[in-house]
Amino acid sequence: MKENDQLHEECGIVGVFGNPNAANLAYLGLYALQHRGQEASGIVSYDGKKFHQEKGVGLVANVFNENNLAALVGSSAVGHNRYSTAGDDGRANVQPLVGTHAFGTIAMAHNGNLVNADLLRTSLEASGSVFQSTVDSEVILHRLARSTARTLVDRIVDAVAGVRGAYSLLFLSEAVLIAVRDPYGVRPLLLGQLKTGYVVASESCVFDLIEAKYIRDIEPGEVIQIDESGITSFKPFPKVQPAQCVFEFVYFSRPDSIIFSQSVYGVRKRLGYELAKEAAIAADIVIAVPDSGVLAALGFSEAAKIPYDVGLIRNHYVGRTFIEPKEAIRHFGVKVKLNAVREVLEGKRVVVIDDSIVRGTTSKKIVKMIREAGAKEVHMRISAPPILSPCFYGIDTPNRNELIAATHAMDEIRKYITADSLAYLSMEGMFRAVYHSESGQNHHFCNACFTGKYPIPLDEAEVKQPSLFDLNMLTQS
Amino acid sequence: MKENDQLHEECGIVGVFGNPNAANLAYLGLYALQHRGQEASGIVSYDGKKFHQEKGVGLVANVFNENNLAALVGSSAVGHNRYSTAGDDGRANVQPLVGTHAFGTIAMAHNGNLVNADLLRTSLEASGSVFQSTVDSEVILHRLARSTARTLVDRIVDAVAGVRGAYSLLFLSEAVLIAVRDPYGVRPLLLGQLKTGYVVASESCVFDLIEAKYIRDIEPGEVIQIDESGITSFKPFPKVQPAQCVFEFVYFSRPDSIIFSQSVYGVRKRLGYELAKEAAIAADIVIAVPDSGVLAALGFSEAAKIPYDVGLIRNHYVGRTFIEPKEAIRHFGVKVKLNAVREVLEGKRVVVIDDSIVRGTTSKKIVKMIREAGAKEVHMRISAPPILSPCFYGIDTPNRNELIAATHAMDEIRKYITADSLAYLSMEGMFRAVYHSESGQNHHFCNACFTGKYPIPLDEAEVKQPSLFDLNMLTQS
């Protein structure tokens, strides 16, 4: 379970081409991808003559209504869900970004994070570009505008070539929908076929909902152009070793999705399985921190032959708008979301499975809650290795010094969260689960958050950039 | 899983007395009771001089914000969550209702349903009462006003004495909070102690959240007065055989609640256990229709020794505001909420556990979804007996002729929902689970929805009343 304001979900994107209900389908797609970003949402459609857009802060259900959705006419559309850093600053930052260039209008949706965006931005500004937002990928819009290539695909390749980082991108112009996945393939991006037209989306659960047929993953480094004549694939970038985000399996993606050609469900359950093999303990029941820990808990239970049970109930109505009561009774944070079931826990030795510990404060509250419900022992098991380093490729992690595993020894963490025992899954265990094989070797996944080894190079300057950049940031009051 | 517009959740109520954060605590309580009513919400507080109220249509999170919550000053408060029949008609119908009488202002919140409300209303109107809403319990406000008893408790007893039906009621006046539970005790109502002051609520999950200590259930037929001097209990009504709603265990209440002195979790899991004993079948996996079927599925799995797995994923972001796309791609109903996990289901003989089948349309879609994900066999198991009769005590069921089990033989239902086999839990099985005993005898529960035997008498006229009454109904356009 993720702590608020600490490890946010990333973004979800969806593009539809050649379907008379394009915006409606994009809307459904954003619904299915709501877990990837809950702070803001937008759709841009094109009707053959004009672009139409609707963007807003909030859940998909809050941003769109029958009226504004009906106004998004046209047979192509791109949509975006995102999280926001703080406050409601930045209505200007809600994607898709739209820019008008010499060759027409472009709407762009981005999932990922660019590590050299600030340097590129500085240089673009220095030579006369005017930025409308503080979205990192806006640099791509400007580089696009400066490309002298003839076709839009070539311009996009030009624009993206100098950009370093993680990016799954969708571009909607007047004639085409173009999808790009960075050479490392950090974020997922999949191609599907509708009865009429095509769809590109971050996860396959979108296809299930809108009854599209999964065609294939957009490959790392691939550019796909969808137009009236169909689909054309380009591989314009030098080939590198892929570095797909393993945390998509551990936490982010929906368990009913297939990404990186693997069922998230399967990986997540095997994570629990491996965890049981590595860190078994005598206990009466296995429970999960819902919902993210459920599948690993089931896997753990199966492998450890300890019964799985539902010891924590989640209140799914708790959204972003929960109002904390006044001082005297503050800090409801975890309690308003989770409640322990005494009937399950009383007098038991409990294994509780979560996918990660970030700052440790949430885990501490959960252990306390379980113990207050009568548990005799509380054994915390984490279905991934310790998070040691922040992500620079699209996941909003706190600074290294706020990551408890980066600054504390295992036993210190255990003491902090007041568990009777604590164990994390090993790196090899994680990759055994991911590859469903015995070796535990990592071939094409990024595991920087667990190792600090960043596959896409970071300059010293880049690592520190975010805070500097903020100084100039425009806020929406 | 409940079908939309068919079997709605009933209401949730909460009252706080003697705490400076009364309205804030009521707000938290309504959050915890959101599952009992999601269409409208309201809180009325009293600050020693004035009453303050805020009501609105929508979820608790949408109705209340920092500003309007801060304005609900005072040390006592009552709150109410409710469902609405249709459209947004009836902002006038959002509870708590507030009326001014000779002896002061009264705010009233009601969970349940009155079976002779229309007759009482007709008679009150005939002798000069003016109704402000179409809420059935408004008759109680008027009867209250006409009572000549001296104390408020006596007036309430007077007012309630002639009322037949299910009612858990909270009354807030200038000096006291009064809680009433009907003699049959149909709906739950519990008393808790705060560090400062008292709380009364529909379920114990409220107490867990606001850190109140559970004192005891308000008993069937009991009237509790809470004032500056503490708690006083009255038993003014003739004693009858209790008829607590068994469906609270089957579906309504939160599994982490204790109601009717039983853990909902425990009952629900045993329902699955009994179901397995009665209707075992050779299968590879047991899955649940989430979230309501999960505990019964775990019980079934344990008893049947068939592994439990997560074969259906629920999208918890789907709220009431989902916009169906245009004609061509309509009817997303179930799909937007649930998705099947092929990895789990492919090639498997699947037992799927749900708590009820109402019209059958949802079950049919679920079976289809499971089969399309590759299941070889789909065996539907229901953790309660067939629903044969509508509820007149507070649960919004369709008419008898829309209840598939009332009009179709078991095998017809199975064919309709396209399952390979179908079985319901027996009545005895259900009560074995409820009482956690071998006998399977029912002593003090209402099971009218499964039997058509209504413990609280209904006149022919009353049964038909609802539709007649509508003719005159005022709608909020």
Place this chain on the structure above:
Amino acid sequence: MKENDQLHEECGIVGVFGNPNAANLAYLGLYALQHRGQEASGIVSYDGKKFHQEKGVGLVANVFNENNLAALVGSSAVGHNRYSTAGDDGRANVQPLVGTHAFGTIAMAHNGNLVNADLLRTSLEASGSVFQSTVDSEVILHRLARSTARTLVDRIVDAVAGVRGAYSLLFLSEAVLIAVRDPYGVRPLLLGQLKTGYVVASESCVFDLIEAKYIRDIEPGEVIQIDESGITSFKPFPKVQPAQCVFEFVYFSRPDSIIFSQSVYGVRKRLGYELAKEAAIAADIVIAVPDSGVLAALGFSEAAKIPYDVGLIRNHYVGRTFIEPKEAIRHFGVKVKLNAVREVLEGKRVVVIDDSIVRGTTSKKIVKMIREAGAKEVHMRISAPPILSPCFYGIDTPNRNELIAATHAMDEIRKYITADSLAYLSMEGMFRAVYHSESGQNHHFCNACFTGKYPIPLDEAEVKQPSLFDLNMLTQS
């Protein structure tokens, strides 16, 4: 010009019967009557089967939109504009009030003020009535419900018979629209004919807008029933000397309206004429406090043969929502609404015409503003006698001790407002203007605000009632 929060406009009402666009026409009527109440607005329509209502706080333009207006179907409708006493307390207080009785649902709209409402309310509450609002005329709904008369008209007559005060009332039931004017005829109420159906409204400007033909005034003490068979008139009340509100001419009504069978324009201009005859002064220009003083200023100018000019410009965009800047630069009150024109005023001896002085604070600011724009002399002339007494018949005046003319001598007032001279119109002058005759005798107008002689009897208790009543008042937070 009226000071904010001091002398508010009263209410405006409109009823339409027998027209397929009933609610639309009521909406237009409320637009035309917006000057009579700007705090809240509501319409209730009836479509032959159901009542529909829409009410809200704010201007007509803010409360109604295409969607909610379209939902107000039916061929009969009543609408109401009102002012609110304080804060936004009382969404429950927005009229038309709707109540359900034995004989059906009634929507009621009231313009005026009842002087014995509190006594009636106390007695009704004592015998069991439950009040939904703090609107004074709600007592009529309850008395209606208790009447044993056979027809609705007779019930209304019953209900109104015991009520003392000023009331122009509209009742909409399922079959009829009934209009009632109190025996004194304090507030205006007019009957008009549409191409299809009938309209009743507070002022004739409604008829001009919706192209209705003025038929006649509803007479003091008359009850009009409009139904499918046409119009029926009743005169059920004992005849009394009429006491129509003269202040409707002085300030409230729109100058393009005809009320009490007189053109408001004509009266208002003659008020200026008489004022000039009584209180001439050597001056260079006559200006008005816009907009209410314009016609009297024109009349004064004509009679005094001093040129009229536009020395004060009003910003018509200033509504209720103006936000005062922080402390340092507070108190923009009058300035944000009015600005002086130096070109007009510089070096001039200025006569400035207003219709009244209430507390004096606004007049003081206006005089200061004129002087700062360069005026050599500022002579304030008021087109009515001094306001000495509060109104108990529907106009929101401050208490007597806040009325500057009630507590200060003429010269003290002059000094306070810093004018070089000050004169009010005499009582005879006012009635010369009203009757357009030489005598200056008052025959059938209420002038209690200028004399303290209340034509409708007030008990001591009643006069003091308002503040007592507030103690118990329910506020909408």
Place this chain on the structure above:
Amino acid sequence: MKENDQLHEECGIVGVFGNPNAANLAYLGLYALQHRGQEASGIVSYDGKKFHQEKGVGLVANVFNENNLAALVGSSAVGHNRYSTAGDDGRANVQPLVGTHAFGTIAMAHNGNLVNADLLRTSLEASGSVFQSTVDSEVILHRLARSTARTLVDRIVDAVAGVRGAYSLLFLSEAVLIAVRDPYGVRPLLLGQLKTGYVVASESCVFDLIEAKYIRDIEPGEVIQIDESGITSFKPFPKVQPAQCVFEFVYFSRPDSIIFSQSVYGVRKRLGYELAKEAAIAADIVIAVPDSGVLAALGFSEAAKIPYDVGLIRNHYVGRTFIEPKEAIRHFGVKVKLNAVREVLEGKRVVVIDDSIVRGTTSKKIVKMIREAGAKEVHMRISAPPILSPCFYGIDTPNRNELIAATHAMDEIRKYITADSLAYLSMEGMFRAVYHSESGQNHHFCNACFTGKYPIPLDEAEVKQPSLFDLNMLTQS
């Protein structure tokens, strides 16, 4: 009186520097300038570290509230009121525009219209600029970004140098507020002194409201920099013959403003005076089309010695949100705003004064309304020459072929509007009024709308550009 959707008001701008209440003062300024643009409003402030912005569609009173205004912290601010072309397209188009450049963030507010914006935009896009809106002045932001000059003033001069058209501009950067008026001085822009700090605004009525002292007009072609060290003036552009918009006097500016060093009140009254001298007629009364025709009517009345009266009453509550009733009773347009006073008009020979006739449809309805109120003769007099040509410098006029005076002879117009006589003021008469002199010569005013002689050169292409440009336009759905 202006017809809706035909001749819209232009924009209003205000900038504040060096005052702790900067945004509050800007808000007040926008209130005072609401008549210059009622479709959208925005304020950007700077607090020494960050920019804050709030923009929205609607009146100032609707866009700003206590919360969002309080969040606009800082001691400098710029604000903008604007009209929109159609629908609510273009939330992206609400000014001030904000762009981030190499040298920091710039907020820009523009009043006027650029005639070569499309050509500049095409060229900027061709060399890589990405546009965020379809606001014409966005080209200036981009040219600014490309300037290699060292100081911001020099960059602005660079940016503006190649721009042709009418522009009064405000730029807010982190350190300075810069005001620019185009060399022709088409739109007004004035400098004022606050007790603390400075203010720049479109009209002097802003200064009256916020108690600023008028210092002087920003001169045509002048650039003013306001920073911590005070005010610095630059005259960087080649000197040209000024061409200030004479229509500001005729219609746009508030009569209590001083612009172009002349009192609008004075000019407007003299327009009526000259009109009377040129086009006298035997009549009983002179009335105005309120509010814009009032002062000219007063001047006419005085000169023609025909009494002025109030024959048309304006309903000031009618805003943009008026909902036309359904088909059967459509086209309330003028009626809902204006009503005729029979008492004034009946049996009279009426001179009615308006400032312009655009398409003629409104005038026709007004004449009809006056005649239906009983006027014997209706003589229309217009206080300016006929409008023959569209404005390309900031006023939203219809195409030439929709301007009735451009396509019809005088007597055809008279017949169309059904007046008994019609006369316009002559060009000389207008300039006699403007200069308050006998000659009637025009020295430094633009009168292109009356003559078709455009002082700022227009290419054929530019004149036609607007419609072409629309094709590509991004709409906010």
